[in-house]
Amino acid sequence: MRKPYIFLICLAILALCLGGFYFEKMKYTKAKNEILIGYNYTKFGENIIKCKPVKVAKQAKLNQLEEIFLFSKKVEKPIVDLAKYDIQLSFRSPIDETVEYSSLLWFTKSGAVIKINGFNGYRSVGIENAKSIKNIINYIEL
Structure with a gap:
């Protein structure tokens, strides 16, 4: 017993x-994806986009970033200068070094406008989500 x-x-x-x-x-x-960020220097007279990889320690941060992108609101006509975006953000797989998808971001006073390549239209997020994006990617104000 x-x-x-x-x-x-x-x-x-x-x-x-x-x-x-x-x-x-x-x-x-560890994170399974990498993030590449290209700052747009064409606003300052240079026709250069300098891309650099960003180290993200935890996969949870990348998942949070993808959730912010995918659950953002659709916008018909964004009120930004479409030629002068702030950053180009690409998700890349470090195993085969292919870009899964990339996007363009414009940071505004009311949040951010996102153009995800491969999807039609523009999307917007609020101020809190824009701050989260800046923290995750270590955004540097130019």
Whole structure:
């Protein structure tokens, strides 16, 4: 009668240990994608877009950025100068080094306007989401 209880207690302890190990492993996983950012210097008379990779430590930050992009509101006619975007942002897979998708961003006083290449139209996000985007990509004001 006692052997099944001892076996079940050992099995429960093993399950808790394995669950904790798996949780810690998932919490500290490295990002599976890279972000490339190109700052638009054509606003200052130079016809240059300098792209640089941005290090994002956690995959959760990239997931948050993708959620902001995909759950943004559609805008018919954005009130920005479409020729003078602020940054070009590309998601790239580091394994095969292909660009999954890229987008153009205009930061405004009311948030940001996003043009995701491959999708028709423009999208907008609020001030809080624009601040989150700036924090994730380490945006530098020019």
